[in-house]
Amino acid sequence: MTNLSPQPPSFLSKKFQRFLIVCNAKLSRRLVFLIFLSIIAIEIIILIPSLRNKEKELLNQVELISDTKIQLVTVNFTSFSAMDILDLLMAKTNNQYGVKGAGIYEIKSQNRVNGFGEINISQSFLNEIIDEKIQYRKKYNDSYELGYIINFNNQEYLLIINYDISSHGRELWLYFLRITILIIIISIFVTLATFMALGPNIINPILRLREDLIKAGKYLSNASPECPEFSSLNYPYHNELQDVIITFIQMYEQVKQGILAQKNSELQLQELNKQLETRVKERTEELEQINQHLAYQAYHDELTDLGNRALLFERLNKLIKNDNKNRFFALLFLDLDNFKIVNDSLGHSTGDILLQKVAERFRKFSNYLTVRLGGDEFAICLDKISNLSEAVDIAKNIIAGFKQPFIINNQTVFSNISIGITTNENNYDNVGQMIRDSDVAMYQAKTKGQGNYAIFTTEMHQAITKTMELDRELRRVINNLDSQENQTEFELFYQPIIDIKSNKIISFEALIRWHHPEWGFVSPAHFIPRTEETGLILPLGSWIFRQACNQMKQWLNDFADFAPKNISINVSSFQFNDVNLYQNLLTTINLAQLEGKNVKIEITESSLINQMDIVKAILLKFKEHQITISLDDFGTGYSSLSYLHDLPFDTIKIDQSFVKNINDSQESEKIVQTIISLAHNLERNVIAEGVETEKDLDKLKIMGCDFAQGYFFSKPVNSISATALIQKFNLGK
Numbered sequence: 001m002t003n004l005s006p007q008p009p010s011f012l013s014k015k016f017q018r019f020l021i022v023c024n025a026k027l028s029r030r031l032v033f034l035i036f037l038s039i040i041a042i043e044i045i046i047l048i049p050s051l052r053n054k055e056k057e058l059l060n061q062v063e064l065i066s067d068t069k070i071q072l073v074t075v076n077f078t079s080f081s082a083m084d085i086l087d088l089l090m091a092k093t094n095n096q097y098g099v100k101g102a103g104i105y106e107i108k109s110q111n112r113v114n115g116f117g118e119i120n121i122s123q124s125f126l127n128e129i130i131d132e133k134i135q136y137r138k139k140y141n142d143s144y145e146l147g148y149i150i151n152f153n154n155q156e157y158l159l160i161i162n163y164d165i166s167s168h169g170r171e172l173w174l175y176f177l178r179i180t181i182l183i184i185i186i187s188i189f190v191t192l193a194t195f196m197a198l199g200p201n202i203i204n205p206i207l208r209l210r211e212d213l214i215k216a217g218k219y220l221s222n223a224s225p226e227c228p229e230f231s232s233l234n235y236p237y238h239n240e241l242q243d244v245i246i247t248f249i250q251m252y253e254q255v256k257q258g259i260l261a262q263k264n265s266e267l268q269l270q271e272l273n274k275q276l277e278t279r280v281k282e283r284t285e286e287l288e289q290i291n292q293h294l295a296y297q298a299y300h301d302e303l304t305d306l307g308n309r310a311l312l313f314e315r316l317n318k319l320i321k322n323d324n325k326n327r328f329f330a331l332l333f334l335d336l337d338n339f340k341i342v343n344d345s346l347g348h349s350t351g352d353i354l355l356q357k358v359a360e361r362f363r364k365f366s367n368y369l370t371v372r373l374g375g376d377e378f379a380i381c382l383d384k385i386s387n388l389s390e391a392v393d394i395a396k397n398i399i400a401g402f403k404q405p406f407i408i409n410n411q412t413v414f415s416n417i418s419i420g421i422t423t424n425e426n427n428y429d430n431v432g433q434m435i436r437d438s439d440v441a442m443y444q445a446k447t448k449g450q451g452n453y454a455i456f457t458t459e460m461h462q463a464i465t466k467t468m469e470l471d472r473e474l475r476r477v478i479n480n481l482d483s484q485e486n487q488t489e490f491e492l493f494y495q496p497i498i499d500i501k502s503n504k505i506i507s508f509e510a511l512i513r514w515h516h517p518e519w520g521f522v523s524p525a526h527f528i529p530r531t532e533e534t535g536l537i538l539p540l541g542s543w544i545f546r547q548a549c550n551q552m553k554q555w556l557n558d559f560a561d562f563a564p565k566n567i568s569i570n571v572s573s574f575q576f577n578d579v580n581l582y583q584n585l586l587t588t589i590n591l592a593q594l595e596g597k598n599v600k601i602e603i604t605e606s607s608l609i610n611q612m613d614i615v616k617a618i619l620l621k622f623k624e625h626q627i628t629i630s631l632d633d634f635g636t637g638y639s640s641l642s643y644l645h646d647l648p649f650d651t652i653k654i655d656q657s658f659v660k661n662i663n664d665s666q667e668s669e670k671i672v673q674t675i676i677s678l679a680h681n682l683e684r685n686v687i688a689e690g691v692e693t694e695k696d697l698d699k700l701k702i703m704g705c706d707f708a709q710g711y712f713f714s715k716p717v718n719s720i721s722a723t724a725l726i727q728k729f730n731l732g733k
């Protein structure tokens with residue numbers, strides 16, 4: 001297509017355009033060249049021999065003239081007269097060729113006798129001619145020389161005549177021109193005739209076919225579905241080419257169908273490719289998402305969507321490695337204070353929700369990297385602060401933020417948080433050390449009670465290692481309580497509570513003892529907080545219920561009316577987070593075949609903090625079953641009077657710190673007296689704890705205190721000794 005000769009300008013008429021195309025066609029050029037060649041050939045074949053003939057004719061003519069002249073000479077001259085002969089030769093006859101020069105040579109002497117004009121004949125050549133006695137004829141450019149030997153008086157002379165034939169050359173050229181023009185004209189006529197003959201039948205159809213081919217090419221290359229109009233088909237004089245044109249149209253149709261089919265399949269292929277591309281793209285995106293998700297998962301906690309341990313390690317590692325001493329950073333280790341209780345009592349799903357809510361709360365309180373280390377342990381990396389007090393402020397803020405309860409499934413859940421703080425000023429080499437120390441500080445914070453923080457010091461480390469060991473040991477013993485109900489390292493001791501008026505044991509307070517195989521006796525004041533912290537208080541508390549109730553049942557069996565009225569069981573504030581607390585105690589009472597009135601629970605004021613409503617609800621349920629309630633350690637805590645009024649306590653236990661000083665400090669005396677009056681006004685009775693001397697007892701008696709408990713009567717003792725105490729006090733044995 002691109003090799004087509006250029007199209008003639010479109011402003012020309014169609015006919016003329018076609019004419020130009022024909023002229024421009026190779027065929028035409030070859031034809032013209034052929035004509036040129038044939039002209040030359042014709043000239044060579046026809047003209048040159050005819051020219052030669054013409055010349056021969058001329059020479060014959062000249063020779064004839066010469067012969068005539070020589071005859072005249074020989075006839076007219078009997079004696080030799082050179083001048084006269086020359087005159088005669090010079091005389092023009094009826095021909096146009098004049099004598100240009102002439103010469104007479106005496107053959108014997110070979111001298112020129114006479115002559116005129118130029119005769120270009122050399123002496124040596126003349127000699128040769130005379131010796132040979134030949135007729136001499138020589139043709140020059142514009143002259144013709146003839147030589148004759150003539151006889152005068154037995155004398156031989158060479159007569160040379162030079163004819164001027166220059167006019168004859170012109171004649172020849174004119175002749176040549178005439179013939180050439182004639183041939184050219186004939187050629188043009190022949191060519192035109194040929195074209196005219198070929199035009200309508202061959203050239204025009206071919207040109208139309210050419211146009212159609214161009215059209216078809218254009219349409220096919222665009223693969224337009226529309227079939228172009230082919231002028232070839234409408235042209236009437238195409239008989240000779242009809243087959244070719246029809247074949248062309250058929251081929252065009254086939255090619256078009258082929259191209260359309262190809263285009264169709266290309267489109268399909270493109271569509272398939274597109275689909276494939278989108279599939280690949282989608283799949284790649286999916287994979288990318290999965291990758292991102294995996295990468296995200298690798299560094300995030302699934303439950304809370306906070307970072308995870310790995311993320312913290314990475315961040316801290318960077319900080320520690322780039323630690324140029326100028327940059328300050330701190331790590332907070334956070335631990336929920338009673339998560340295990342929530343988790344065990346409300347179920348893991350509630351525990352999970354609590355953790356999620358805790359995470360939400362963290363987000364509220366800091367923009368720093370917060371991660372969940374596992375369980376209820378979290379960490380916050382404070383890398384944009386400049387000193388310790390900023391870290392402490394943040395910790396305090398978080399602790400304050402956790403004073404607000406969480407609402408989970410319409411239940412109010414309190415969860416304080418303890419925070420350990422460490423900073424890079426402790427020169428850490430690795431992340432593990434830093435996390436460990438913050439953990440140690442957190443442990444330390446827990447020893448101060450719920451919702452506290454502590455800053456790591458090197459001295460702390462040892463103490464905390466002990467705490468961790470204690471936790472481990474507690475876990476070991478408590479986790480085996482079920483299988484070793486009575487063969488455990490724990491034992492319940494009982495301390496009598498005496499009715500001051502009758503001096504009878506009205507109750508025993510159950511107090512736990514731990515005989516550790518290596519450590520010996522471990523104080524409940526030391527390990528109970530750890531069981532609370534670790535949540536182990538729940539299984540331990542259940543065991544205490546069982547032991548105490550069974551013991552009470554035993555005494556009732558043994559002493560009937562002389563038995564103490566009830567057994568006082570300490571219930572930790574943490575146990576109130578156990579939704580099963582009430583049911584658990586009730587079941588234990590039933591299993592021990594006791595009545596509710598045989599059980600008294602002791603709770604401290606700290607149980608009420610933050611969870612007043614929950615505790616109140618549970619206490620009311622206890623009351624429904626005649627279970628009585630003591631408010632323990634009264635006077636040490638917040639001692640809100642509204643507690644006394646609002647909550648269904650039966651008894652108030654005045655803390656031993658007041659009782660001990662009752663005889664030494666007027667203030668203590670006043671406090672004790674006030675508490676007793678208040679309790680009586682509210683129709684509650686009063687137990688004085690820590691009664692160590694008779695003097696104390698006497699004073700309490702005067703003050704109108706109802707009951708007393710303390711070393712004065714008995715230290716907490718094992719069940720056997722306690723039984724002996726009942727016999728002593730209640731049976732007078």
Ligand code: C2E
Binds near residue numbers: 511569656690692709
């Ligand atoms: P608490 O409930 O205030 O128990 C009274 C504590 O005072 C007991 O200490 C008892 O031995 C001690 N005590 C009694 N009379 C006197 C006295 O005259 N002088 C002195 N100095 N102390 C006296 P213990 O047994 O070491 O218990 C300490 C704390 O551990 C208890 O204080 C209680 O809060 C907790 N605890 C003990 N046993 C249990 C238990 O079974 N369950 C729970 N939840 N806590 C318990």
Ligand code: CA
Binds near residue numbers: 509570602632
């Ligand atoms: Ca108590």
Ligand code: CA
Binds near residue numbers: 633655656689
């Ligand atoms: Ca107490």
